[in-house]
Amino acid sequence: MAPAGGRPMDVINYILRRVLTSVVLMIIISMVTFGVFFMVPKLAGTNPAELYVGKQATPADVAATARKLGLDQPVTVQYARFVKGLVAGRDFDDGPNKTHCDAPCFGYSFRNDRPVWPLLLDRLPVTISLAIGAAIIWLIGGVLAGVISALRRGGALDRTVMVLALAGVSLPIYFTGLLAQLVFVHTLHWLPGGEYVNFADDPAGWAGKLFLGWVTLALLYAATYARLTRAQMLETVGEDYIRTARAKGLRERTVIAKHVMRSVLTPIVTIFGLDIGSLLGGAILTESVFGLPGIGRLSIDAVNTKDLPVVLGVTLFGALFIVLANFIVDLLYAVIDPRVRLG
Amino acid sequence: MKGAHMSSTNSFTTTDPVPGPRRGPDPTAFLDVRDLRIHFPTDDGLVKAVDGISFTLERGRTLGIVGESGSGKSVTSLGILGLHQREHARVGGEVWLDGEELISASPERVRQLRGQRMAMIFQDPLTAMHPYFTVGAQIVEAYRVHHRVSKAVARKRAVDLLGRVGIPQPAKRVDDYPHQFSGGMRQRAMIAMALVNNPDLLIADEPTTALDVTVQAQILDLIRDLQEEFGSAVLMITHDLGVVAELADDILVMYGGRCVEEGSAQTLFRRPEHPYAWGLLGSMPRVDRENRDRLIPIKGTPPSLINLPSGCAFHPRCPYQGRDGIPCRTEVPSLAQGSDHGVACHIAPAERRRIFAEDIAPAL
Amino acid sequence: MSTTTSTERAAARPATDDLLQVTGLEKHFPITRGAFIRRTVGAVRAVDGIDFTVRSGETLGLVGESGCGKSTTGRLISRLLEPTGGKVVFEGRDISHLSNREMRPLRREVQMIFQDPYSSLNPRHTVGTIVGAPFRVQDIPTSQGVKRAVQDLLKLVGLNPEHYNRYPHEFSGGQRQRIGIARALALRPKLIVADEPVSALDVSIQAQVVNLLGDLQRELNLTYVFIAHDLSVVKHISDRVAVMYLGKIVEVAPRDALYATPMHPYTLALLSAVPVPDPDRRDRAQRERILLTGDVPSPIDPPSGCRFRTRCWKARELCEREVPPLRELATGHVVACHFPVEEAERTPGGRAAAQQAAASVPPATTTPV
Numbered sequence A: 001m002a003p004a005g006g007r008p009m010d011v012i013n014y015i016l017r018r019v020l021t022s023v024v025l026m027i028i029i030s031m032v033t034f035g036v037f038f039m040v041p042k043l044a045g046t047n048p049a050e051l052y053v054g055k056q057a058t059p060a061d062v063a064a065t066a067r068k069l070g071l072d073q074p075v076t077v078q079y080a081r082f083v084k085g086l087v088a089g090r091d092f093d094d095g096p097n098k099t100h101c102d103a104p105c106f107g108y109s110f111r112n113d114r115p116v117w118p119l120l121l122d123r124l125p126v127t128i129s130l131a132i133g134a135a136i137i138w139l140i141g142g143v144l145a146g147v148i149s150a151l152r153r154g155g156a157l158d159r160t161v162m163v164l165a166l167a168g169v170s171l172p173i174y175f176t177g178l179l180a181q182l183v184f185v186h187t188l189h190w191l192p193g194g195e196y197v198n199f200a201d202d203p204a205g206w207a208g209k210l211f212l213g214w215v216t217l218a219l220l221y222a223a224t225y226a227r228l229t230r231a232q233m234l235e236t237v238g239e240d241y242i243r244t245a246r247a248k249g250l251r252e253r254t255v256i257a258k259h260v261m262r263s264v265l266t267p268i269v270t271i272f273g274l275d276i277g278s279l280l281g282g283a284i285l286t287e288s289v290f291g292l293p294g295i296g297r298l299s300i301d302a303v304n305t306k307d308l309p310v311v312l313g314v315t316l317f318g319a320l321f322i323v324l325a326n327f328i329v330d331l332l333y334a335v336i337d338p339r340v341r342l343g
Numbered sequence B: 001m002k003g004a005h006m007s008s009t010n011s012f013t014t015t016d017p018v019p020g021p022r023r024g025p026d027p028t029a030f031l032d033v034r035d036l037r038i039h040f041p042t043d044d045g046l047v048k049a050v051d052g053i054s055f056t057l058e059r060g061r062t063l064g065i066v067g068e069s070g071s072g073k074s075v076t077s078l079g080i081l082g083l084h085q086r087e088h089a090r091v092g093g094e095v096w097l098d099g100e101e102l103i104s105a106s107p108e109r110v111r112q113l114r115g116q117r118m119a120m121i122f123q124d125p126l127t128a129m130h131p132y133f134t135v136g137a138q139i140v141e142a143y144r145v146h147h148r149v150s151k152a153v154a155r156k157r158a159v160d161l162l163g164r165v166g167i168p169q170p171a172k173r174v175d176d177y178p179h180q181f182s183g184g185m186r187q188r189a190m191i192a193m194a195l196v197n198n199p200d201l202l203i204a205d206e207p208t209t210a211l212d213v214t215v216q217a218q219i220l221d222l223i224r225d226l227q228e229e230f231g232s233a234v235l236m237i238t239h240d241l242g243v244v245a246e247l248a249d250d251i252l253v254m255y256g257g258r259c260v261e262e263g264s265a266q267t268l269f270r271r272p273e274h275p276y277a278w279g280l281l282g283s284m285p286r287v288d289r290e291n292r293d294r295l296i297p298i299k300g301t302p303p304s305l306i307n308l309p310s311g312c313a314f315h316p317r318c319p320y321q322g323r324d325g326i327p328c329r330t331e332v333p334s335l336a337q338g339s340d341h342g343v344a345c346h347i348a349p350a351e352r353r354r355i356f357a358e359d360i361a362p363a364l
Numbered sequence C: 001m002s003t004t005t006s007t008e009r010a011a012a013r014p015a016t017d018d019l020l021q022v023t024g025l026e027k028h029f030p031i032t033r034g035a036f037i038r039r040t041v042g043a044v045r046a047v048d049g050i051d052f053t054v055r056s057g058e059t060l061g062l063v064g065e066s067g068c069g070k071s072t073t074g075r076l077i078s079r080l081l082e083p084t085g086g087k088v089v090f091e092g093r094d095i096s097h098l099s100n101r102e103m104r105p106l107r108r109e110v111q112m113i114f115q116d117p118y119s120s121l122n123p124r125h126t127v128g129t130i131v132g133a134p135f136r137v138q139d140i141p142t143s144q145g146v147k148r149a150v151q152d153l154l155k156l157v158g159l160n161p162e163h164y165n166r167y168p169h170e171f172s173g174g175q176r177q178r179i180g181i182a183r184a185l186a187l188r189p190k191l192i193v194a195d196e197p198v199s200a201l202d203v204s205i206q207a208q209v210v211n212l213l214g215d216l217q218r219e220l221n222l223t224y225v226f227i228a229h230d231l232s233v234v235k236h237i238s239d240r241v242a243v244m245y246l247g248k249i250v251e252v253a254p255r256d257a258l259y260a261t262p263m264h265p266y267t268l269a270l271l272s273a274v275p276v277p278d279p280d281r282r283d284r285a286q287r288e289r290i291l292l293t294g295d296v297p298s299p300i301d302p303p304s305g306c307r308f309r310t311r312c313w314k315a316r317e318l319c320e321r322e323v324p325p326l327r328e329l330a331t332g333h334v335v336a337c338h339f340p341v342e343e344a345e346r347t348p349g350g351r352a353a354a355q356q357a358a359a360s361v362p363p364a365t366t367t368p369v
């Protein structure tokens, strides 16, 4: 199905415009974050190069490192180099030894001298596993709960679901997470503890390790989705076009499953896209609580160790996902809602 | 939705002091509504939206229901189609469609009839069509609920009907979304959707209120033509007396959920006898007459349906209330069935005719 | 009062009794594209060069199809919108481009009443606050306090002064419209622009409000521009009527002349479409009804020449080439048509013929000729 007024040129135009918007948005975000990270050490009165080489290093070492990393240059030059690094890769040159950092180059970690980008890629599968698994659970669970409670409005089931939903959004994840961990891993031993394993190596172990993370995270989101679905359904059921659907003689089942759900799912798809986008940038709390080595975990570690390049990388990476998700949601929206004008 | 309660909430529990007349089945009338009552229990109290309405309608004829906003017109039409949610509404009385009683029929049976033998056109054509489905898909769906045919066949039928109701280039426009149609075209599409199964009963609830006069004239024309062609019975609901005068053979005037006057269109416009009907005619400015200096409005405001005024519900606004000691405040006037003209008013028939001829008609 | 601002057209008439003169008035709403770099790709020509005058103490009815620019015109003359072109002269003063600050004293003189009585009243304010707001905003001294002034107004529009502390939701549609009218009257305006003030009301309530407007006009010597699509209400209330079609005025005439001898083909079609509440005459009415084929063309890209030509059964080649100017064909009866309706066409036979001809006009997309 093409968006409304779907001449191919219009569609291409629309997509191009959205791409352009996203790129501009990314540039602005990168400027702001870079600016912030440039300012932070300054305000704290530390030289970033010092963080890099360690407290015991001589001033000469610090100066050399600063030169090598270009930290002695003005912020605009540093930003330009940084962007060049992202796009085309970049060389660090301190005279005797040259290092080349492939695009996209986020620089080197202060802590272990490894380039940031592979570090991120390393952590990504864990975060994706966590986000996608949880998303499937909360989408199905949340929407289903919302539908059921809307259909049984005012009934015992409705009230139960809504109380649970309220609990879901208001209980902090470290509470539910730690409690679940205590019960299912340490007391009942139903689920394995220990390190995260790759899906390819041990699917069962992978799922076992992620399971509690999925459920806890899903609970948090499912609550929101259930409430949204319920509200949306109750609103839609009162619409004139639903009355029309009934007047046609459609079965109640068809009215709900086709006509009501079609309208209910539109806003759900939107926030679903955005939620997934932001989760792919790392679920800091969940990953920390369940000991999952994902991007969220990486970011919290980086912040604790003042590893600026990694923090910058993680931030931009997260922003990228959000912008990307926005872009996809925008396109999807034009497909889902024929009234969205390609204007 | 709890199966056990369905039948009990369905049949009306009589708490009303004046149960309407119950007649035996009348095999001649195509649509026979008897003492229809639709009440909504709400937090503020029981809303008696429809409180004992009876009428009959034959194939090929048009009945106009008029009355001001909130008088229960739409609730009546939805009640005939069985569209009130059983948890929210108490429906009582009888609705006979071609010899079959619908209020006591199973919901599944009423569903089968709905859309097939009785169809409805709603007031606002923009909100009454699903914004996310194409016009064609919505018509196809209406056809396929009641006919086991392929999508292609149904689509052909949809295109035919869109052409029939005057949409130019129907084969192209069938894939448009409702928002791509103008108001008049949308209402035509709604009509196509209602007619797709050749219903015997067509209920039009304010089909032209949202449209301007030029488009309104087209739509009324269309309904008239289609009725001639298919011989359906049409129930036309509106508050516009001009529109009923255009279309209706018979007219029923509603006030506060009850019928206050019914008769042929000629009778009602020539010799109305109920003070409320006089009020309606007096309120209406007309293009076809010499200008009057002032309109003659009905004073006061529409009644609350929760605390309907006692006796004749119109009494707080009626200039003849209590005249010659008639019991307007205490007794509900019954709809006296004359030859072809029913009037629910305590004033004696001869006196009513005299008042109309001497006081009302000259001022109109 | 300066007379230098008045135009030649206005000068042609005795300018003294003209409260409002509108010349060449235009409002084009730009259509923009692009998220960051906005560029204008076209314009909705909602009002596209209209001329009319409103005389002191009269009611000018403004009718026309939905979307033809009636509301936009109303908002332009009450200067809630700034015109793209042309002039609005109020009491001899050009107010077309006055700033908000300059307009402030004039707001007292020109007031607007809107269609939806509920959505134009703030639900959280009491009637007293709503009706009294103009006094406070304009800082008008009232002889016995704002409350007293408001209560007098409520009485004037037929509401109980005790309603002072009630909220809009406690009132019926007709009563809400009365509140709107009371608010508009607070500052004793000279001109009231009423945009579909009774369209949302029941006939019985509508009659109350129409009568009220008439009474107030007599008592306070008000001037109305009354916008509506209901031609029977317009006939009842107006002294003169202007008919609009797609951003243009096509006919202006004294009320009785317009209804008895419409001269523009569109007006003829419009009048023939009004349902007649008389079952005995319906067959005749139907035989003579001129139904326009096709939909209204878009105000973004209006037809060349006469805008009505895509639906007009009388259109000829000239209509496509030349915009018909507004010409005065009878006293005070101006029409913009190259081939105005003649007497024969107003007879039943003539209308029936017009009906046939109108029905065979091809759809709006193609050009006749």
Ligand SMILES: Nc1ncnc2c1ncn2[C@@H]1O[C@H](COP(=O)(O)OP(=O)(O)OP(=O)(O)O)[C@@H](O)[C@H]1O
Pocket: B040, B042, B047, B049, B067, B068, B069, B070, B071, B072, B073, B074, B075, B076, B088, B239, B305
């Ligand atoms: N589901 C409901 N619950 C409670 N009250 C209802 C319900 N549906 C309708 N009503 C009330 O019933 C009364 C009659 O409503 P109805 O819609 O039939 O009026 P109407 O005659 O069609 O008026 P209009 O001309 O404004 O459409 C109104 O007072 C309305 O508020």
Ligand SMILES: Nc1ncnc2c1ncn2[C@@H]1O[C@H](COP(=O)(O)OP(=O)(O)OP(=O)(O)O)[C@@H](O)[C@H]1O
Pocket: C029, C044, C045, C046, C064, C065, C066, C067, C068, C069, C070, C071, C072, C073, C229, C299
């Ligand atoms: N703010 C705006 N921006 C863009 N277009 C507008 C705007 N306001 C009005 N229009 C357009 O200008 C045209 C005239 O609108 P207007 O509201 O004046 O019509 P109207 O005659 O009052 O119609 P109705 O009878 O439906 O109220 C319409 O095509 C409308 O879509």
Ligand code: SF4
Pocket: B274, B275, B276, B312, B313, B314, B315, B316, B318, B319, B320, B321, B322, B326, B328, B333, B344, B345, B346, B347
């Ligand atoms: S019964 Fe009485 S109050 Fe009712 S309409 Fe007749 S005269 Fe008026």
Ligand code: SF4
Pocket: C264, C265, C266, C306, C307, C308, C309, C310, C312, C313, C314, C315, C316, C319, C324, C336, C337, C338, C339, C340
């Ligand atoms: S100018 Fe021509 S097209 Fe326009 S209304 Fe007159 S006859 Fe019709």
Ligand SMILES: [Mg+2]
Pocket: B073, B074, B075, B205
């Ligand atoms: Mg209704």
Ligand SMILES: [Mg+2]
Pocket: C070, C071, C072, C195
């Ligand atoms: Mg308007």
